[in-house]
Amino acid sequence: MKSIPFLSFDEINSQIEEDVFKEFESFYHSKRYILGDRLLKFEKDYAGFSNTKHAIGVNNGLNAIYLSLLALGIGQGDEVILPSNTFIASVLAVTYTGATPVFSEPNPDTHNICPKKIQEVITNKTKAILPVHLYGQSCEMDKIMSVAKVNRLFVVEDNAQAQGATCNGVKTGSFGDLSATSFYPGKNLGAFGDAGAVTTDDDTLSEKIRMLRNYGSLKKYHNEVVGFNARLDELQAGFLSIKLRLIDQWSEERNKIAGWYNQYLKSDVVIKPQLADGCTSVYHLYVIRHPERDRLQHYLEGKGVATLIHYPIPPHLQKAYAKLGYQRGDFPIAEKLANEVLSLPLFIGMKEEQVAYICNQINKFPHGKV
Ligand SMILES: *Cc1c(COP(=O)(O)O)cnc(C)c1O
Numbered sequence: 001m002k003s004i005p006f007l008s009f010d011e012i013n014s015q016i017e018e019d020v021f022k023e024f025e026s027f028y029h030s031k032r033y034i035l036g037d038r039l040l041k042f043e044k045d046y047a048g049f050s051n052t053k054h055a056i057g058v059n060n061g062l063n064a065i066y067l068s069l070l071a072l073g074i075g076q077g078d079e080v081i082l083p084s085n086t087f088i089a090s091v092l093a094v095t096y097t098g099a100t101p102v103f104s105e106p107n108p109d110t111h112n113i114c115p116k117k118i119q120e121v122i123t124n125k126t127k128a129i130l131p132v133h134l135y136g137q138s139c140e141m142d143k144i145m146s147v148a149k150v151n152r153l154f155v156v157e158d159n160a161q162a163q164g165a166t167c168n169g170v171k172t173g174s175f176g177d178l179s180a181t182s183f184y185p186g187k188n189l190g191a192f193g194d195a196g197a198v199t200t201d202d203d204t205l206s207e208k209i210r211m212l213r214n215y216g217s218l219k220k221y222h223n224e225v226v227g228f229n230a231r232l233d234e235l236q237a238g239f240l241s242i243k244l245r246l247i248d249q250w251s252e253e254r255n256k257i258a259g260w261y262n263q264y265l266k267s268d269v270v271i272k273p274q275l276a277d278g279c280t281s282v283y284h285l286y287v288i289r290h291p292e293r294d295r296l297q298h299y300l301e302g303k304g305v306a307t308l309i310h311y312p313i314p315p316h317l318q319k320a321y322a323k324l325g326y327q328r329g330d331f332p333i334a335e336k337l338a339n340e341v342l343s344l345p346l347f348i349g350m351k352e353e354q355v356a357y358i359c360n361q362i363n364k365f366p367h368g369k370v
Contacts, residue, residue: 001304001353001354001357002304003304003305003306004304004305004306004345004354004357004358005306005345005347006306006307006308006343006345006347007186007345007346007347008347008349008350009185009347010349011347011348011349012250012347012348012349015246015348016242016243016246019242020192020239020242023238023239023242024235024238026238027234027235027238030234032234033233033234033235034231034233034234035214035231035234036234038234038235038237038238038241039057039231039232039233039234039237041237041241042055042057042232042237042238042240042241042244043055043056043057043197043237045241045244046197046199046240046244047199049163049164049244049247050163050171050173050174050179050199051170051171051174052173052174052179052199052200052201053200053201053202053203053206054199054200054201054202054203054206055197055198055199056197056198056199056200056206056209056210056213057195057196057197057213057231057232057237058195058196058197058198058209058213058230058231058232059194059195059196059213059229059230059231059232059233060182060184060194060195060196060230061089061158061160061180061181061182061183061184061187061196062089062092062093062182062196063093063196063213063228063230064160064180064181064182064196064197064198065089065090065093065094065130065156065158065180066092066093066096066097067180067198067209067212067213067228067230068093068156068178068179068180068198068209069093069094069096069097069099069128069130069156070097070212071178071205071208071209071212072127072128072154072156072177072178072205074094074097074099074127074128074154075097075098075099076097076098076099077098077099077125078097078098078099078100078125078126078127078128079099079100079101079102079123079125079126079127080094080099080100080101080102080126080127080128080129080130081102081103081104081118081121081122081126081128081129081130081153082094082101082102082103082104082113082129082130082131082132082158083103083104083105083106083112083113083131083132083134083334084103084104084105084106084314084315084316084331084333084334085105085106085111085134085311085314085331085333085334085337085338086132086134086158086315087132087160087310087311088311088315088318088320089158089160089182090130090132090158090315091315091321093130093180094130095321099127100125100324101315101324102121102123102126103121103315103316103331103334104117104118104120104121105117105331105332105333105334106134106333106334106337107276108289108333108336108337109274110137110273110274110275110276110279111134111135111137111273111287111337111341112131112132112133112134112137112138112139112140112276113131113132113139113144115139115140115143115144115147118144118147119147119151122147122151122153126151126153127153127154128153128154128155128156129144129147129148129153129154129155129156130155130156130157130158131144131155131157131158131176132157132158132160132161133157133158133159133161133162133165133172134161134162135161135273135281135283135284135285135286135287135310135343136161136162136165136188136254136281136282136283136284136285137162137165137273137275137276137279137280137281138162138165138166138167138172138276138279138280138281139157139167139172139276139279140167140276140277140278140279141157141167141168141170141172141175142167142168142278144175145175154176154177154178155175155176155177156176156177156178156179156180157172157173157175157176157178157179157180158179158180159172159173159179159180159181159199160180160181160182160184160187160196161187161188161284161285162188162281162282162284163181163187163188163189163247163282164188164247164248164251164282165279165280165281165282166279166280167278167279167280168278173199174199174201176200177200177202177205178198178199178200178202178205178209179198179199179200180196180197180198181196181197181198181199182195182196183195183196183197183236183240184196187284188247188250188251188254188282188284189240189243189244189247190243191236191239191240192235192236192239193236194236195232195236195237195240196232197232208225211224211225211227212225212227212228212230213227213228213229213230213231213232214227214229214230214231215227215228215229216228250348251282251283253348254282254283254284254346254348255281255282255283257283257286257346257350257355258273258281258283258286258346260352260355260356260359261286261344261346261355261358261359264355264356264359264360264363265288265359265362265363266359266362266363269290269362269363269365270288270289270290270296270362271288271289271290271340272288273286273287273288283346285310285343285346286343286344286346287310287341287342287343287344288341288342288344288362289337289340289341289342290340290342290365291340292367293309293339293340293341293342296342296362296365297309297342299361299365300358300361300362303361305344305345305357305358305361306345307342307343307344307345308343309338309341309342309343310341310343311338311341312338313338314331314334314335314337314338316330316331316334317335344358345358
């Protein structure tokens, strides 16, 4: 078997190639490169996909989270609850505002923040919950929304990895006061560069995000707040509208590939990802667990299978956050996951025989001491 990459754009790009080149030509001749019709169209399309009233394009996922927190007035002295096993961007967005990130341990079966444990870390400084739909699976949003409601907290979803996932039939990106997403190229809906968006049903919050992303202004040269340049450009917006037409088909294909993994991988060899009741996944990643993860990764490399680790160091142990004062042992579930998780190849166009080959190699992985 030829070696299997972790991710390949070959198939996805060939499906859209003709439309993308046509779009580029039309964009080029439009001579409108920022805040034009393409962005307005994509925002309308993406709001439609998310079942929200508004979508506001921004320049990346990190700023989508950051601007969302700012729009809610979150800052110094406030606390924001987020999962202890998330990608660093979720934490960066919180600390940019001056607020304190408060980590809550995930459910190790689903890898997602645990609604019951959120309750344990709420204080009178808590302002918001930032659930992250990790690896493509929706968090248990009904439960999280009721915790938020009872405690009068805002909810900002980090939906960078889970566009199209659902909890009890309702789409991620439509639960929170605001939801942030990323169109980084490797995400399920990926641009050809950096891009992101915020979704919301709230008119006032939508206007605030529109202002914040564009120098704090809605009307040219009238600056109402200290804003940023965090706009989504026309070219990426045009490309994203093309890809958005295929996202449901691609999510189905990702589920089919995950289904093959579930079928071929032996449960007594690795721990497979599990779905919470009522939650679906769009399988941004297919993440298994193994107590000898590093040895398994090395072994698979030798068999021509590329894998990645999402993520090897939990945020509380990152050097950048040393001043938060955490130590090893403070978040044992996140630390255990960081040592055991392994992301297997999953991309559009992946063949059943490739999945079967990978599973076959994993099922034969020799246990015990080397
Ligand atoms: C990718 C990602 C982000 C950040 O998105 P960028 O567009 O890279 O800034 C934030 N949170 C999560 C969970 C992500 O996976």
